[in-house]
Amino acid sequence: ETGVTQTPRHLVMGMTNKKSLKCEQHLGHNAMYWYKQSAKKPLELMFVYSLEERVENNSVPSRFSPECPNSSHLFLHLHTLQPEDSALYLCASSQDRGALEQYFGPGTRLTVT
Amino acid sequence: SQQGEEDPQALSIQEGENATMNCSYKTSINNLQWYRQNSGRGLVHLILIRSNEREKHSGRLRVTLDTSKKSSSLLITASRAADTASYFCVSPAGGTSYGKLTFGQGTILTVHP
Numbered sequence: 458e459t460g461v462t463q464t465p466r467h468l469v470m471g472m473t474n475k476k477s478l479k480c481e482q483h484l485g486h487n488a489m490y491w492y493k494q495s496a497k498k499p500l501e502l503m504f505v506y507s508l509e510e511r512v513e514n515n516s517v518p519s520r521f522s523p524e525c526p527n528s529s530h531l532f533l534h535l536h537t538l539q540p541e542d543s544a545l546y547l548c549a550s551s552q553d554r555g556a557l558e559q560y561f562g563p564g565t566r567l568t569v570t
Numbered sequence: 571s572q573q574g575e576e577d578p579q580a581l582s583i584q585e586g587e588n589a590t591m592n593c594s595y596k597t598s599i600n601n602l603q604w605y606r607q608n609s610g611r612g613l614v615h616l617i618l619i620r621s622n623e624r625e626k627h628s629g630r631l632r633v634t635l636d637t638s639k640k641s642s643s644l645l646i647t648a649s650r651a652a653d654t655a656s657y658f659c660v661s662p663a664g665g666t667s668y669g670k671l672t673f674g675q676g677t678i679l680t681v682h683p
Binding site: 461463497498499500502505513545547549557558559560561562563564566 | 601603605610611612613614615618658662670671672673674675676
């Protein structure tokens with residue numbers, strides 16, 4: 458849709474599973490972001506990467522582990538999640554960390570059972 | 571903390587009518603953005619207005635900014651069923667949170683054909 462793709466689009470996992478979310482941007486951007494969108498709550502920023510370096514960790518539990526192997530790819534590794542972690546996880550990118558406009562992927566709908 | 575708060579929380583109109591959404595924010599900003607999100611999907615950037623601008627147009631969209639009242643409005647003219655979505659006002663978090671955007675809870679707009 459916008460040059461940012463996310464896989465999978467839907468994921469159902471048990472609390473003892475380990476899974477990973479993948480994000481890829483084709484825009485040549487240098488900053489990438491993970492957001493969590495829960496029902497009835499504003500979009501929450503989880504992590505910010507700039508030039509593959511994590512520059513912000515927004516008090517996210519350690520059961521969420523991000524990885525940015527290069528400026529085009531961003532992963533979110535999940536383990537031992539809780540049912541309240543069920544949400545839409547959105548990836549975004551921007552030209553650089555200070556750029557005003559962010560480009561979002563379609564999101565991964567995660568359900569933890 | 572939540573910076574922008576949209577009003578109303580939900581708006582239902584008929585195709586062809588105009589839709590107006592309002593946003594209030596708490597701290598001083600140098601720009602404000604509006605994003606749209608179709609149901610369960612990623613966000614799409616609509617328009618950005620800077621603090622030295624009072625009004626900005628983009629197609630059927632008109633955004634106003636009143637920095638003295640810390641408020642903004644988004645007007646969609648001649649609405650279409652395809653405009654059905656959630657609309658978010660987004661502002662920089664400010665301070666030391668460089669590059670961080672803060673989202674409101676959004677206005678859910680339903681346009682009936």
